[in-house]
Amino acid sequence: MPVTDMSSNMPDNTLLFIAEPQSVTSVFSPLKEAGFQAGLADNLAGAINFIKKSKPCLIFTRPVMQGYSAQALLAEAVNIENFPPVIIFSRNGSADEAQKFLELGARDYWLEPLSWEKIKLMLPEKKHPAQLPDEIVPPAKSGSQGTQGRYQVIGNHPAMQRVLGLAKQVAKSKATVLISGESGTGKEMFARFLHHHSDRSDRAFVAINCAALPEHLLESELFGHEKGSFTGAISRKLGKFELASGGTILLDEITEMELGLQAKLLRVLQEGEIDRVGGVETVKVDVRVLATTNRNIEGAVKEGSFRQDLFYRLNVIPLKLPALAQRGDDIMLLAKFFVEKYCREYGLTPLAFSDESVKWLLGYEWPGNVRELQNLMERAVLLSGAGPIASKHFLNDPDAWMPEDSFQPISESSEPGASATGSEQTANTAMPVGGSAHSGVVTISEMEKQLIIRSLDQTSGNRTKAADLLGISVRTLRNKLNDYKKTGLNL
Known part of the structure; x- marks a missing residue:
């Protein structure tokens, strides 16, 4: 496939994605809104040609695809002047693969999904528009739901109001903040809230997950390294602390950091200086440190897995x-x-909640907290049609999503092999592949096909979103669709 070039030859505003189109196109719209352009390639030759021609500021690439490997791309870095930073993103990553690519010179290693929230943190600071779209902190509709401005926190409960009040009170200080809570409660959201309402809001906000990498790689990510400091260090790399200098750094899942690295972090907090891996010079940094944890950090201190002195420095x-x-x-x-x-996102009419769905939502335990609620609401919007939203749309049971009369056999007047596409294919039309059209019995394969058709219809043909909705991989969905095409169904 030739490179799909959507750039305007603006080096500081251009990114290159080396991946299958369906896995990255969802981020193109917010990129465009933010003033950035994107190129798309699926082979090494096309990628190198695009890099030389358009000089992208960042590259996001799969580790490997048919006829392509990111390792070969990184090997070309020494042959191209000002080679852009490379970020690897993988469906099923591993620590060993992350280590390999980081040692080969990749800037970072991510697991899917490739989201706008993660990408915008890597964009050049000088190109950040004042009105970047933000999906992490939703806007409030009234003063009771947060401070007016770009970053808002939704919540009227007294417990949330107390936390929000304290956050607003300390936002403009340089004090370190330790944000704790269960997974999915919005810890990173509060970190961004603190940064946005601080005097550093116009500077970088850099986040790193301390659980994502082994100790020696995490040290390089935090503090940077010098050329030749280890195998694969082909050039000097600035660490997250240097990239965040003047701004804010978020140390996510801080309790997962090894004790040896905790001691080095303590020195940064006390002295405001870092040492790059393999470096001989001390580098001064001015960074506000925020940290998050979903564990009992006091318990970790008692167990000896977290330094007490570091806890006191973080828990200001x-x-x-x-x-x-x-x-x-x-x-x-x-x-x-x-x-x-x-x-709004899917272009659907507003939906209401049924009384029984409200009862279900208020009675559920929410082990995944706000993140789980957000995911269930997206599913409900896609499955409820004209509404109202019912509790069955919240269940992890595809059989419960469809009404009993949704699977009707094609009438006798339908021509063999005929298929429906676009608006002709409705949610109440089945495409039988077995069984009798007169039996009133629908096979499992027919139900599976109908669910796939409905999911594609609700996601406007976006296979990645449809696969997520169905709980299957994009590859499985693609194979199913290929099988359907062989029977004459055009999707």
Whole structure:
């Protein structure tokens, strides 16, 4: 496939994606809104030609595809002047693969999904528009739901209001903040809230997951390394602390950091200086440090897995976020916000909640907290059709999503091999591949096909979103569609 060039030859505004189109096109729209252009390639020759011609500021690439490997791309870095940073993103990554690519010179290694929220953190700071779209911190509709401005926090529950009040009070200081709470409660959201409302809001916000990499690679990511400091270090690399200098760094899952690296981090907090791996010079940095944890950090200190002195340095301002199940009416406040958001995103009419769905939402335990609520609301929007949203749309059971009369056999007047596409294919039309059209019995394969057709219809043909909705891989979905095409069904 030739390179699909969507750039305007603006080096500082151009990114290159080396991947299958369906895995990256979802980020092109927010990139365009933010003033960036993108190129798309699926082979080494096309990628190298694009790099030389358009000089992208960042490259996002699969580790390997048919006829292509990121290792070969990184090998070309020495032959091209000002080769852009390379970020590897993988469906099923591993620590060994991450180590290999980082040692070969990759800037970072991510697991899917490739999201706009992660990408925008890597974009050149000078190109960040004032109105970057933000999906992480939703806008409030009233003063009771957060401070007016770009970053908002939704929540009227007293526990949330107390945390929000403290966050606003300390936002402009340089004090370190330790944000704790269960997974999915919005710890990173609060970190961004603190940064945006600080005096450093116009500078970089850099986040790193301390659990994602082994100790020696995490040290390089945090503090950088010099050329030749280890195998594959083909050039000097600035660490996250240097990239965040003047701004804010978020150390996510701080309790997963090894003890040896904790001691080096403590020195950074105390002295405000770092040492690159393999370097001989000390580098001064001015960074505000925020940290998050979903573990009992005091317990980790008692167990000896987390340094007590580092805990005291990080815990200057503690923010403990309540679980969603403890927030009462905030559950419906957030649910309505997410439903409105996804209705706009998918171009659907506004949806209401049935009484039984409200009862279900308020009675559920929410082990995944706000993140789980957001995902369920997206599913509900896609499955409910004209509405109202029912509790069955929240269940992890595809058989419960469809009404009993949704699978009707094709009438006798239908011509053999005929298929419906676009608006002709409705949610109540089945495409039988077995069984009798007169039996009233629908086979499992027919139900499977109908669910796939409905999911594609609800996601406007986006296979990645449809696969996520169905709980299958994009490859499995693609294979199913290829089988359907052989029977004459055009999708």
